Amino acid sequence: MPLEGSKLGYRYNKKQWLFEKVDIRIEPGEIVGLVGPSGCGKSTLGRLLAGYDEPLQGEVTLGGAPLPPSGYHPVQMVFQHPEKAVNPRWTMRKTLLEAGEPDPQLLAALGIGPAWLDRWPNELSGGELQRFCIARALGPGTRYLIADEMTAMLDAITQAQLWQAVRDRVTERRLGVLVISHERHLLHRLCSRLIEF
């Protein structure tokens, strides 16, 4: 089931339109890159596709139907700053359980040590915390991942490890991925096509 945005338009606070009439389509098992100058609206488009915000024009559909209004969301988004994306009062185990029972193979592929599950967010480094955010976003019900500068703050080795784990899910589960990044070499390595925004 493709993830599609049709004739999407958005603007903040009734200012000028950030974008209008944008069509975008991602197929299962596809990794697509989204590039464009800073401030052009890439993250905003990602938020619309992930159902965080409602488009002001057009619609987002998954397999031809509107995104589900409640329950586990099949389109998940991961941001650059993991510390903003987790509840500081939840252990990492509880954080992960939000997305369903975690798959031990996925945790191992993301380099998450079993002992980390009993830690609190402030007891992990940014890179360690981001691994949990990715694990949570790849819960069993996820069909699409919107990765917004997901590995921009990580070293090259960790970056490669995390993207390999995502790629394996693309192959095994036919996960579809939209990669928002300024790093052209990363996009060329990962993506089968690029959308210039």
Ligand SMILES: Nc1ncnc2c1ncn2[C@@H]1O[C@H](COP(=O)(O)OP(=O)(O)OP(=O)(O)O)[C@@H](O)[C@H]1O
């Ligand atoms: N909540 C908000 N309220 C008002 N304006 C916003 C809000 N979020 C983003 N903007 C503005 O909308 C524009 C697009 O922002 P967005 O984050 O989507 O761009 P981007 O292409 O992802 O940028 P970057 O590459 O710098 O991350 C920017 O000018 C930004 O200042």
